């Protein structure tokens with residue numbers, strides 16, 4: 001996919017705290033290098049996030065001025081918003097900071113976009129930004145991407161040349177390349193991402209698993225497209241940590257649905273859950289995904305690495321007992337005033353040993 005590039009004003013300070021990713025135990029700081037990722041995944045939650053929502057009209061005007069057509073992120077996956085002076089902003093942000101900035105902290109690159117988007121790779125922004133962070137701070141850098149280029153010899157050498165500074169993960173929630181081609185429009189194929197992850201592992205670069213999101217049809221699939229196969233292929237025993245989550249985003253479900261053929265089970269499931277509002281079906285899916293991950297992790301000895309991201313306000317009372325012990329579960333919904341889950345069925349199992 002060839003991106004349509006639009007220049008938008010850079011944010012003032014590219015490195016920012018990230019309470020959202022801290023709650024997921026992914027990172028305490030984030031660094032985005034662009035305004036809109038050039039990969040165009042139809043389930044991307046960034047399109048509904050504050051930054052793009054608040055600037056929607058302004059960025060649509062800039063798009064029209066620069067491209068001659070009024071394209072919007074939600075309907076034009078080829079659109080990418082670039083911050084032309086992001087490196088200057090990053091240099092300025094880090095200029096007066098002590099080199100100890102970020103010691104003991106993790107900086108995710110990136111959270112709302114993908115730092116390995118082709119336009120950023122083509123003009124050298126990605127490598128320049130990472131080099132700046134390495135030179136000017138003490139952050140450990142969590143590279144989170146869907147571009148298999150991170151498994152190429154050039155990038156493996158780059159990460160390996162800085163021991164202790166990088167941990168790399170490729171978000172992969174399916175092994176169905178046809179589906180991925182329709183929904184994760186510009187990314188590397190799932191198979192290429194798996195190969196990249198394994199190349200990094202074989203080269204001794206620290207890695208993490210990112211099964212986010214795992215769509216319901218992956219639970220139904222068998223053979224080499226199954227959830228078990230996906231788990232096996234990321235080699236959890238060689239990952240530092242393995243994150244996983246069900247699909248949550250209700251704002252873009254129709255765009256995701258349109259990536260499926262007319263009679264596909266995944267399409268019918270999305271219609272039922274988000275179109276007809278069958279919340280219990282979502283709860284059952286979130287439960288089943290967790291149960292299967294937990295079982296595999298327990299069987300193969302990596303349960304302590306599991307981080308299952310659960311918006312537990314959607315969990316039905318009948319499904320709550322499956323989460324007893326909350327092994328590897330990170331609750332993501334807003335808690336009640338006493339700090340426990342606002343979902344009474346989940347609160348009832350907090351602190352209970354299975």
Ligand code: SF4
Nearest residue numbers: 037039040041044113
């Ligand atoms: S690669 Fe990530 S940031 Fe980019 S569109 Fe896909 S989900 Fe969004």
